[in-house]
Amino acid sequence: MTPDIAVARGLLAAQPFSRLLGARLSRFEAGVAELTIPLGDHLRQQHGAAHGGALSYAADTALTFAAGSVAGDAVLTSEMKINYLRGARGDELIARAEVVHAGSTLVTVRCEVFDRGGDRDGERLCAVALGTVARR
Known part of the structure; x- marks a missing residue:
């Protein structure tokens, strides 16, 4: 299976919450994904940093x-x-994730924001962050 960024962007765009936040998929390759989010005031807490x-x-x-x-x-x-x-006090968040291990039912992934x-x-x-993703 070759990852298709156009298909992945379509899946992201189909998520109402992702659209609300203005999330964009900027990289999508085998085992790697990068997501960017504009960091507007509506995503900040009372001290000015991102919630x-x-x-x-x-x-x-x-x-x-x-x-x-x-x-x-x-x-x-x-x-x-x-x-x-x-x-996080900048204008944009960038989340870069990379697969650590892909098993038959679970995938372990590391992410830096x-x-x-x-x-x-x-x-x-x-x-x-470190996460476990299950195949449905």
Whole structure:
């Protein structure tokens, strides 16, 4: 199976919540997915950083797409652990996920979430996640 980014983008666009957040699939290859989300004020908490739910959504969605790139689109997140390292204050979130192991029923995926933009150049690591995705 060769991953098709156009098909994957269509699946993402079919998710109302993903459309609400403005999520875009910027990379989709065998074992790898990258998701970007514009970080508007509606996704920030009272201290100005991105709400943890926005980072968690980015990690969950990226790791599920990475798993789907090797297991097909009939997958669901079974579990995910996330560590928040620092507040994301940039203009955009970037979640990069990579398959660690693909078994016959479960796929283990690692994801790093960065912020980019704002008052500085480059990307800054804000969270790391590890998830298990089940084939349906």
